[in-house]
Amino acid sequence: MVVRSFAAPPTPWSRNLAEPKIDPSAYVHSFSNLIGDVYIGANVLIAPGTSIRADEGNPFHIGNSTNVQDGVVIHGLEKGRVIGDDGKEYSVWIGDSTSITHMALIHGPAYVGNNCFIGFRSTVFNARVGDGCIISLHALVQDVEIPAGKYVPSGAVITTQQQADLLPNVRESDQKFASHVVGINESLRQGYRCAADIACITPIRQKQQNSPQPSASVSTQINTQDFNQTNQTKINFTSTNTNAQRNEPMNGDLAQQIRQLLGQGYHVAVEYADVRRFRSGSWQSHAIPHTSEATTVITAVQAALVENEGEYVRLVAVDPKAKRRVSETIIQRPSDKPVVISNATSSNGSSNAYSASKATSNGAASADISGQVRQLLAQGYRISTEFADARHFRSGSWETGPAIDASNESTVISALNTILAEHEGEYVRLVGVDTKAKRRVVETIIQRADSQAVSIQSNGNGSSASYSAPRTTNGKGVANDISTIVGQLLAQGHRISVEHADERHFRTTSWQTLPAITAKHAPAAIAALENYIAEYSDEYVRLVGVDTKAKRRVVEVLVHRPGGQPITATRTAVKVSNSSNSSYGGGSAGKISADMMSRIRQLLSQGYRIGTEHADERHFRTSSWFSCSPIAASNESEVIRALEACLAEHGDEYVRLLGIDTKAKRRVFEGIIHRPAK
Secondary structure, three states, rough: OOEEEEEOOEEEOEEEOOEEEOOOOOOOOOOEEEEEEEOOOEEEEEEEOOOEEEOOOOOOOOOOOOEOOOOOOEEEEOOOOOEOOOOOEEEEEEEEOEEEEOOOOEEEEEEOOOEEEEEHHHHEEEEEOOHHHHHOOEEEEOOOEEOOOEEEOOOOEEHHHHHHHOOOEHHHHHHHHHHHHHHHHHHHHHHHHOOOOOOHHHHHHHHHHHOOOOOOOHHHHHHHHHHHHHHHHHHOOOOOOOOOOOOOOHHHHHHHHHHOOOOOOEEEEEEEEOOHHHOOOEEEEEEEOOOOOOHHHHHHHHHHHHHHOEEEEEEEEOOOOOOEEEEEEEEEEOOOOOOOOOEOOOOOOOOOOOOOOOOOHHHHHHHHHHHOOOOOOOHHOOEEEEEHHHHHHHOOEEEEOOOOOOOOOOOOOOOOHHHHHHHOEEEEEEEEEEEEOEEEEEEEEEEEOOOOOOOOOOOOOOOOOOOOOOOOOOOOOOOOOHHHHHHHHHHHOOOOEEEEEOOOHHHHOEEOOOOEOOOOOHHHHHHHHHHHHHOOOOEEEEEEEEOOOEEEEEEEEEEEOOOHHOOOOOHHHOOOOOOOOOOOOOOOOHHHHHHOHHHHHHHHHHOEEEEEEEEEEEHHOOOEEEEEEOOOOHHHHHHHHHHHHHHHHHHEEEEEEEEOOOOOOOOEEEEEEEEOOO
């Protein structure tokens, strides 16, 4: 093994001509470059095409059993050092049993701890990554310290300490994967060393040469058996969760299995994958309502089977208490026809299952849809629709149809027929929404792009229960205090926008914007807000008031949490001021308005911590805020003094106040308390 290693070149800042120090047990490929004061520990693998240059910043340390994969670049700045685990200064320190994967860049000053995983093409610069962290693909970590055991998602840009502190913890499955990669590369290291050692590789080659070669027919038979066995293994082993049961029941038992799982308190989920994704174990989730009502879940599973016809579909049972999967069952393969779950019984004992598969006639489909509409209305659910052409259907990009606010069966069916006629030649699905729990309970495709438009007929067997979505009532729909805020914003001529975020993005304050609410009157705006809350019932939703003339936000209010947790007025009812200078009554630097004083008292009384951030005009336009000195006090007078100090120091910038829930590690309030004089 000829290793391409060179002494550091003489430079104005260093003339020590240090050379790499490589442990004898390490394997360094001859197509890699090592320059300068680089230490390579025991059992390290340095793959082809890597560049490790300690010619500017130095020294470098790469710990035992670490692997540095193809195309990785490790370099450092002349100035800037980190403290290694041995207490000495380094330009780059990489700990033990860490994977630096393909095309990653580690640029000093940088510290990467033990048992870490740095994903493909990710960059770590001027940062410290704690032990056991996993940085996924194409991520940037710069100017921050990542606490131990944190997960950085693919494509994330972590450049502020606040973002780093809000990162989620690494999951057990991620830890197992990182350990697996280390084990694989340890085997590769041993293999490469053996291949380069004539004494090690010669007996293996002799054994291959001396073994009898099978005839062509026998070889073909063996290869076919191996292929079949490999495919069978792939079909049976569909998840890394070794504790999950993988029994595959007959189709007729599927409804009974769903009932048994729900009866045991488990949640039922559905995942699907085409042939390519199935081979790589990359499953995608299909929305199934989290309810214990068997009929609703069975209907949703049936719809998932039809919607993903020609693909693998599996049923997953999840223990919500232990937060783990207890079973995974493949219930459809690409060669199968959509399964019709025929033994789903309604509350009166009669068979009342809805088959979302292609109907043999429009009349049969009409009766099924009509019955389902009646059933949803009788349970107090709201009916809505979504549509998509063939291209958007394949990517799961549905567009919302006109709202159906009626609770009368005939009116709803008439509206559905109009929508079906308007979107003939497209996919149309019916959505049942539980407005109380603010979540979907069923999604059913009622028209496919390759079928004729369905005309739904009501059989008139009784009227459904009267129901309308609640409006500004306590505990239902949009709360009174939020309704007041909507009215205030509209009265002041502000525009109302809505943003949403799932649990992971909420922790990193990465909100996604929904289409703006264009209504000019409060009832219509509240109705639109309720529709968004129902649509994103499993996510956080916040209302944003925007001053279109000044092109700035005047208020941000959290109006919904996952699972329908109540939003109290003390957390969200932000008082919108008529002042043109400050949306929260902020005055001159160093002074706090009476409204904001009241807000501070509320936050402190609830045990929240107070923080502050500031931004100049340029950073304010890009929402790039900087933290003032931390406020550790819980006493009102001390907090006020700290706030006034921040205001005085940044009197020519924007300053905003933060309310922080330290237990949940998230913000509960953000409010601007000062704006620079124009």
